[in-house]
Amino acid sequence: MKSIKEIRREKFSIAIAEKSDGNQSRAAQALGYSTPSLVNRYLSGGKDIGDRTARKIEETFGYPQFWMDSESRPAVPPAQSDGLAARVGFVLERLGIRKKELAAAVGAPESDVQEWAEGSRKPTLVQATVLQERYQVNAVWLLTGKGQPSPAVAYSDDWHPIPIAPQAFKKIAVVAMAQLGDNGHFCDLEYPVGHGDGYLHFLSADPDAYGLRCVGDSMEPRIRDGEFVVVEPNQAVASGDEVLVKSRDGRVMVKILGYTRDGYTHFLSINQNHKTVKIRAEEIEQLSFVSAIVKASSWRPD
Numbered sequence: 001m002k003s004i005k006e007i008r009r010e011k012f013s014i015a016i017a018e019k020s021d022g023n024q025s026r027a028a029q030a031l032g033y034s035t036p037s038l039v040n041r042y043l044s045g046g047k048d049i050g051d052r053t054a055r056k057i058e059e060t061f062g063y064p065q066f067w068m069d070s071e072s073r074p075a076v077p078p079a080q081s082d083g084l085a086a087r088v089g090f091v092l093e094r095l096g097i098r099k100k101e102l103a104a105a106v107g108a109p110e111s112d113v114q115e116w117a118e119g120s121r122k123p124t125l126v127q128a129t130v131l132q133e134r135y136q137v138n139a140v141w142l143l144t145g146k147g148q149p150s151p152a153v154a155y156s157d158d159w160h161p162i163p164i165a166p167q168a169f170k171k172i173a174v175v176a177m178a179q180l181g182d183n184g185h186f187c188d189l190e191y192p193v194g195h196g197d198g199y200l201h202f203l204s205a206d207p208d209a210y211g212l213r214c215v216g217d218s219m220e221p222r223i224r225d226g227e228f229v230v231v232e233p234n235q236a237v238a239s240g241d242e243v244l245v246k247s248r249d250g251r252v253m254v255k256i257l258g259y260t261r262d263g264y265t266h267f268l269s270i271n272q273n274h275k276t277v278k279i280r281a282e283e284i285e286q287l288s289f290v291s292a293i294v295k296a297s298s299w300r301p302d
Contacts, residue, residue, distance in 0.1 A: 005049070007068070008049040008069065012043060015027070016043075024039045024043070030061070031056065040270065043270075044270050061150070062150025063136065064094055083119050084122060085119035087142055087149075088113075090149065091137055095137075099117060106123070106127040125139070125143070136150055137150070169203055171200075172199055172204060172209050173197075173199050173210055175197070175210045175211065198300055200228055202292060203292070204232060204291060206232035206234045209230055209233075209291070211229070211230055212231060212244065213299075214226070214227055214228065222242075227295060227296055228298070229242070229254055230290070230294060231289070232289050233286075233288045235289035235291065237289045239259055241256070241257050242257075243290055244287070244290055246286035247283050263280055264278040266278045
């Protein structure tokens with residue numbers, strides 16, 4: 001039997017596929033997150049979806065309350081030609097409530113809702129609007145059969161980027177290569193401080209920041225083979241962060257920091273084809289914060 005954490009993670013993935021065309025950035029925007037990284041952490045298991053977040057996801061994407069907590073998928077909505085009775089029946093089934101409860105929600109006698117369920121009386125526009133606001137039932141769909149049972153998610157266009165001064169950018173030396181897969185390797189290029197195998201023109205407040213060229217696919221689609229990451233060794237790390245981990249046996253990988261249990265620290269991959277990597281705490285030689293992912297086109301030769 002699946003845990004509530006696993007069910008919520010799967011349901012969040014379904015919601016993104018159904019309501020945001022599988023686009024994590026759009027989902028993050030709809031939920032009010034400044035970047036898609038938190039969405040990514042929820043999907044990868046790096047961060048659990050709590051009760052408040054589960055309710056927010058349901059409300060944002062038009063699912064009934066506690067949908068995130070059940071393994072069942074929503075019932076298939078009726079065709080437009082099936083009529084009002086079928087739509088009302090679908091609403092009652094999806095919400096898991098009785099006619100009496102639906103009537104109380106809109107301030108109508110139960111006999112009215114019974115007539116809705118029989119298709120002999122339509123809800124008023126005010127009643128349909130109340131259902132939309134309270135249960136995320138699309139009022140237009142309920143009254144006419146047009147559209148989808150859940151209201152569409154609106155995406156805001158009020159994006160106002162803050163310009164970054166050119167002097168804030170710096171040359172970040174690319175000093176090594178890290179494996180994204182499970183059997184990491186590290187190639188120290190041994191360049192002087194501030195120099196390396198080319199550089200990245202990027203932002204960082206850490207004077208010791210450096211770049212790594214990444215190879216492998218365990219972090220796709222978050223980090224792709226051939227892209228770079230900026231590592232900030234002076235930044236603290238927390239569970240769910242993308243990190244550079246170097247073990248005493250020579251492995252160096254970019255992973256998601258998971259949790260520590262029974263003396264082992266667990267590191268996760270976004271690509272589910274790659275298993276969790278666990279390393280004894282005393283075998284970890286270096287654990288550093290990955291502050292940014294940089295496209296290959298941003299690399300410059302010395």
